[in-house]
Amino acid sequence: AQKITQTQPGMFVQEKEAVTLDCTYDTSDQSYGLFWYKQPSSGEMIFLIYQGSYDEQNATEGRYSLNFQKARKSANLVISASQLGDSAMYFCAMRGLTNFGNEKLTFGTGTRLTIIP
Amino acid sequence: DVKVTQSSRYLVKRTGEKVFLECVQDMDHENMFWYRQDPGLGLRLIYFSYDVKMKEKGDIPEGYSVSREKKERFSLILESASTNQTSMYLCASSLWGRSSYEQYFGPGTRLTVT
Numbered sequence: 707a708q709k710i711t712q713t714q715p716g717m718f719v720q721e722k723e724a725v726t727l728d729c730t731y732d733t734s735d736q737s738y739g740l741f742w743y744k745q746p747s748s749g750e751m752i753f754l755i756y757q758g759s760y761d762e763q764n765a766t767e768g769r770y771s772l773n774f775q776k777a778r779k780s781a782n783l784v785i786s787a788s789q790l791g792d793s794a795m796y797f798c799a800m801r802g803l804t805n806f807g808n809e810k811l812t813f814g815t816g817t818r819l820t821i822i823p
Numbered sequence: 824d825v826k827v828t829q830s831s832r833y834l835v836k837r838t839g840e841k842v843f844l845e846c847v848q849d850m851d852h853e854n855m856f857w858y859r860q861d862p863g864l865g866l867r868l869i870y871f872s873y874d875v876k877m878k879e880k881g882d883i884p885e886g887y888s889v890s891r892e893k894k895e896r897f898s899l900i901l902e903s904a905s906t907n908q909t910s911m912y913l914c915a916s917s918l919w920g921r922s923s924y925e926q927y928f929g930p931g932t933r934l935t936v937t
Contacts, residue, residue, distance in 0.1 A: 712865075715863075741925060749930060749931045750930055751915075753926075753927075756925060799866075806879060808873050809873075810881065811856075813858075813865045814865055815864060
């Protein structure tokens with residue numbers, strides 16, 4: 707069974723500072739993928755970044771980067787130069803396979819990030 | 824752009840009613856998913872479908888059923904709604920076959936059962 711743990715229910719960060727959102731995972735699969743999604747107050751889920759378990763380089767997408775430490779089973783999201791529009795709920799998720807070989811995502815409980823002007 | 828639509832943004836139903844939540848995607852995705860989102864619990868997978876008429880239980884399927892008669896449409900059914908099914912319901916879809924394929928989400932349906 708896969709498990710995602712996000713230990714920070716909420717964070718307050720000053721605008722323009724860098725932010726690290728923590729995510730640890732547990733799986734017995736050799737092949738898996740890690741995702742981060744953003745959910746603004748409007749409710750839609752927005753895909754931010756993906757890291758495959760065999761990817762040697764940390765994933766980056768604009769101001770977002772994923773600090774992937776396989777041995778520690780962590781996949782932290784780093785947001786550089788935070789902006790007011792970054793205020794949202796952030797979810798870490800892991801792709802794995804079910805017992806029938808189908809793909810599914812397991813989500814963490816989320817971190818609510820608030821950027822302070 | 825991928826578009827996933829859900830039939831209602833807000834829904835209020837009475838205990839014991841049969842409730843249908845509809846989801847439609849327009850990008851020919853094989854996989855479709857239903858989640859419920861509750862504060863402090865994140866998103867939990869109820870059911871998903873990887874092909875027409877094919878389904879698999881997620882982590883919390885009790886009290887729910889699903890139907891997928893056409894590739895683009897995936898319905899979540901609450902056979903007899905109960906107050907503990909008051910929640911935000913999110914539908915998602917994705918391509919099958921590559922681990923990097925992200926899921927695309929609909930806007931959500933906030934269901935209140937009274």
